[in-house]
Amino acid sequence: MRNEIELEGIIEDYLNGKLTEAEAKEFEQLRRNDPAIDHKVVAHKVFLESLRSYGAVTDLKQKMDEAHARIDVETLSRKLGPHPSFMVNIWRKNRAAMGVAASFLLLSFAVLYSIQQNTEQIGSVEQVKRDLTSLKSSQSSLIRKINSTASAPKNENPANYGGTGFALTANGYILTSLHVIEGAESITVLDNQGQPYKVRVVRTDSQYDLAILKITDDKFRILSNLPYRLKHDNIGMGEEVYTLGFPKDDAVYGRGYVSSGTGYNGDTTQYQVSIPVNPGNSGGPLLDQKGNIIGVISAKQNQVDGATFAVKSKYIQEALNSIPNDSLGNKVVFSKKNSLQVLSKPKQIEKIKDYVFMIKVYK
Amino acid sequence: MLNKLYAGYFPMVLQFILNNNGDEDDAKDVYQEGIIVLYNKIKGGDFELSSKLKTYIYSVCRRIWLKKLAQYSKKTSSVADFEDIIAIEEDMEQHEEKDQQFEKMEVALTSLGEPCKTIIQDFYIHNLSMQDICEKFGYTNTDNAKTQKYKCLQRLKKLFFQSELK
Numbered sequence: 001m002r003n004e005i006e007l008e009g010i011i012e013d014y015l016n017g018k019l020t021e022a023e024a025k026e027f028e029q030l031r032r033n034d035p036a037i038d039h040k041v042v043a044h045k046v047f048l049e050s051l052r053s054y055g056a057v058t059d060l061k062q063k064m065d066e067a068h069a070r071i072d073v074e075t076l077s078r079k080l081g082p083h084p085s086f087m088v089n090i091w092r093k094n095r096a097a098m099g100v101a102a103s104f105l106l107l108s109f110a111v112l113y114s115i116q117q118n119t120e121q122i123g124s125v126e127q128v129k130r131d132l133t134s135l136k137s138s139q140s141s142l143i144r145k146i147n148s149t150a151s152a153p154k155n156e157n158p159a160n161y162g163g164t165g166f167a168l169t170a171n172g173y174i175l176t177s178l179h180v181i182e183g184a185e186s187i188t189v190l191d192n193q194g195q196p197y198k199v200r201v202v203r204t205d206s207q208y209d210l211a212i213l214k215i216t217d218d219k220f221r222i223l224s225n226l227p228y229r230l231k232h233d234n235i236g237m238g239e240e241v242y243t244l245g246f247p248k249d250d251a252v253y254g255r256g257y258v259s260s261g262t263g264y265n266g267d268t269t270q271y272q273v274s275i276p277v278n279p280g281n282s283g284g285p286l287l288d289q290k291g292n293i294i295g296v297i298s299a300k301q302n303q304v305d306g307a308t309f310a311v312k313s314k315y316i317q318e319a320l321n322s323i324p325n326d327s328l329g330n331k332v333v334f335s336k337k338n339s340l341q342v343l344s345k346p347k348q349i350e351k352i353k354d355y356v357f358m359i360k361v362y363k
Numbered sequence: 364m365l366n367k368l369y370a371g372y373f374p375m376v377l378q379f380i381l382n383n384n385g386d387e388d389d390a391k392d393v394y395q396e397g398i399i400v401l402y403n404k405i406k407g408g409d410f411e412l413s414s415k416l417k418t419y420i421y422s423v424c425r426r427i428w429l430k431k432l433a434q435y436s437k438k439t440s441s442v443a444d445f446e447d448i449i450a451i452e453e454d455m456e457q458h459e460e461k462d463q464q465f466e467k468m469e470v471a472l473t474s475l476g477e478p479c480k481t482i483i484q485d486f487y488i489h490n491l492s493m494q495d496i497c498e499k500f501g502y503t504n505t506d507n508a509k510t511q512k513y514k515c516l517q518r519l520k521k522l523f524f525q526s527e528l529k
Contacts, residue, residue: 005513047520048487053403053461054468055488060365060402064395067369073377073387080378232453234413261413268414312413314450321452 007037011044161361164245164284164297165189165213166352168320170223172197172215175316176283176359177298178204181211189215189357192251196360208269208315209298211283213359227351228285229338230313230320231292237261241273243297244349245284246358253349254281256308263309264299270309271295277308283359286310291340291348369398372417375446376424382443384432393431397424400458407457414449421446426455471522479515486512 013019014027031038163180167173174189181187181201188196197217204211235241235258242255256275263270273286277297286295295310340348373394380390400423404410412419425448472480478500485491485499493505493512502508 005509008513008516009509047523050464050468050523051483051487054465054472055484056406057399057402057465058488060399061395063365064369064398067366068373068391068395070366071370071373073391076374076377077381077387080374081381232450234411236411314413314452317452318450 007040008044011041012048014041015045015048161363162246162280163282163359163361164280165357165359166283166285166293167223167226167355167357168212168316170225172220172222173202174199174213174215174357174359175296175319176211176213177296177311178206178209178211179299180283180359181213181361183363184361186362187213188360188362189213190360191357192353194249195219203319205315205319208311208319210296210311210315210319212319223355225337225339226355227339227348228287228291228293228355230316231288231294232314232317234261234312234314235271235288235294240289241275241286241294242345243275243277243281243284243286244352244356245277245281245297246356247278247280249358251353251356251358252278252281259307267309269315270298270311273297273308273310275308281308285352285356287348287352289345290338291343291352292338372420375417375421378445379421379425379443380428382445383428385428389428389431393424393428396427396462400427400454403458403461404454414447418447418449419451422448422451423454426451467523471519474522475515475519479511479518482508482512483515483519 010019010027014024019027031041161180161184163176165174165176165180168175182204187199187201189199190196197215197220199213199215199217202212202214237258237260239258240255241258242253244251244253246252254275254277256273258271259274260272262268263272271286271294273295275286277284277300281297282299284297285293286297288294293316294313296313296316297308298311299309300307340351343351373390376394376397377387377390380386380393385393397420401420414422425442425444429442472483475483482496482500485496486493491499493508496502496512497505497508500508500511502511
C-alpha cells in the first residue's frame, strides 16, 4: 500500500505540474510503457476534475445564497406576480408578440433581395446553353462525318425557380430556405447525379426563413451517414467558410469569410458572410474549414457587394426538433460526428456533394 | 460582481416563474441553476455571447422551469413569456450531464462521512496543504495524514463510480 500511496502522490504532482522537467519526462515514459499506470492517470484526472467542479459549484451556490438574502423578494413578487387587472396581464403576456408584430412591419419595409433564380436568368443561362449545343452539334456533325455515331444531348429545364438544399438526415429530410419553395405548385429535388425525386414539405419556419422537405420517392435510397455535423456555437468574424450550391445545373463551390456576427440590420439570427453567391445558392449549406455546418445561405443585400446573409445553425436545430420521431420512436438527431475534419477541401467537397440537392420549383 | 449580476436578473426570472405556476422558492432554485449553467459555460471557455446576456439567462431559466413543470406534471400548455428566447439545447445537454456528476459527487461525499469528507474537501477543493490538514485533524505526522487521505479518496472513488452503475 505504501507504493500505491506514493504512486498516487506522483500522479497528483504530475497532474498539477509540480514535477521537475526530468521527473515529468521519466513519468511520461513510464505511462507509455505501462498502460495500467496510464489508465490510473487518466481516471484520476477525470475524478479530480469532477471533484473540483463540485467544489466550485458548491462555492458558487453559497455565494448566490448570500446574494439572494440581500434581495427583498417579497416586495418584488408583489410587483411582478400575476396582476389582478386583466388589461395589465394581457399587455404583459403579449408584449413579446406585439414586439414581433412591430418588427414584421419594419421588415416588410426593408429591401431584401432574395436570391432566387428567376425566369429571366434561367433564360439567359439557357441561351448560353443553346449556343453551346448548337456549337457542339456543328462540331459533332463534323465528327459524325468521320465516325457517324453520337447524338446531340437533349436539354430540359422547365422549372422556373431554383435553389439549393442539403440533407438533414440520412433518410431524406432536406433543409432549404423557405423563400425558395414558397408558393410552389410542385417541388422536385435533384441529387448530384441529376436524379429527380418527389418531395413533400414537412415544415416551414417563416421566422428564420427555413423549410424542411422530405423525399417521398420510392427511387430514393437511404444515404450513408451524414459526413458533417451541426455546429451550435457561434463562430467568429474572419472565420473562413464555404458553400456548395446550384446557381447553375452543376454544383458550384464558393469560398468566403464571416464578415459580421449579425445579419441584415443587426439581425442576431444571421451571419453576414462575404462570399460570392448567385441566384440559386439560397438554401445551400454554409460550412467552416472543418466541414461543420454553421448556417444556411438565405439572402443577399441589394447593391452592397459581398454581403450575403446566412441563418445561424442553431436555428436549424430548432427546425430539426420538429421532425417527427422515426418508426422506432427515436427522436431524429443530427449526426454528432464529423468525418470531414481531417480531410482536405477537395475531399470534403467530394463527400458533401452527395448530400447537397438542387431544388426545382414550379410556380 | 456576482451580487450585482445576481440581483440584476433575478426579478426577470421571478416574474416569469410567478406568472407560470411557480412560487418564490421555485424562482430561486431555477435562477440559481441558470446561473450555474452560465458559470460552467464561461468556465468551459467557449462562451461567446450571441445575444444579450439577459436573453441567454432568460432562455436557460425558462427551459429549466418548463422541464420542472413537466416533471411535476403541471400544465404547460400556455407559457407567459416576457423576453425573447434563443436556442440553448446544446448548453442544456451539457448542463444535464454536469448536473448528474454533481449530484453523484454530492451523494458520494455524504455517504463518505466524517472526517474523510472534510479531509478530501480541504485538500482537493480548498487546497489546504498536507501540513495544514495534519494540524487541523491532530495527526502525529504528515505520513499518517497522507495515508488517511489516500484511504478516504479510495473510498470516495468507489462510492462515486458505484453509483454510476445504477
